[in-house]
Amino acid sequence: MTKFTVNNQPVEYRVDPATPLLFALRDASNLTGTKYGCGTGHCGACIVDVDGAAKKACQVPIGSIEGSFVTTIEGLSHDRSHPIQAAFLAENVSQCGFCIPGMVMAASVLLRNNPRPSEDQIRTGITNICRCGIYPRLVEAIQRAGRIQRGEDTVASPR
Numbered sequence: 001m002t003k004f005t006v007n008n009q010p011v012e013y014r015v016d017p018a019t020p021l022l023f024a025l026r027d028a029s030n031l032t033g034t035k036y037g038c039g040t041g042h043c044g045a046c047i048v049d050v051d052g053a054a055k056k057a058c059q060v061p062i063g064s065i066e067g068s069f070v071t072t073i074e075g076l077s078h079d080r081s082h083p084i085q086a087a088f089l090a091e092n093v094s095q096c097g098f099c100i101p102g103m104v105m106a107a108s109v110l111l112r113n114n115p116r117p118s119e120d121q122i123r124t125g126i127t128n129i130c131r132c133g134i135y136p137r138l139v140e141a142i143q144r145a146g147r148i149q150r151g152e153d154t155v156a157s158p159r
């Protein structure tokens with residue numbers, strides 16, 4: 001049995017400790033906001049926050065994170081009111097939307113470590129892949145989310 005915390009709730013998984021965190025979250029906990037893109041650690045669609053770091057959940061065996069604190073996209077907010085989600089909506093970042101949860105979680109960790117990132121720092125720090133090519137809007141949204149978190153900008157209520 002493997003125990004850790006997901007979105008502030010204790011969880012116990014009675015599966016092989018080698019099971020990828022992505023599958024535990026999606027299949028056992030029904031947290032389907034975390035996406036399966038490549039399954040090989042390249043795309044970032046599965047990024048979640050593990051103890052404050054952006055981790056590709058498809059590459060994390062649950063047995064390696066016993067006692068850890070995991071936050072998924074569902075743990076940020078249930079009504080899209082988190083500043084990053086609000087900025088993504090305001091800047092119309094999403095196109096097909098599949099990669100967005102991983103982008104938001106990567107941005108969350110980036111902004112916690114660097115509240116005022118430059119464009120270069122965002123392009124270097126966010127390595128998620130998006131087939132729709134949303135990258136210019138992504139940079140705008142992350143910088144706007146930083147301004148919102150610093151109280152320098154506001155957005156309308158989420159739709």
Ligand code: FES
Nearest residue numbers: 037038039044058
């Ligand atoms: Fe994990 Fe692509 S699904 S990096």
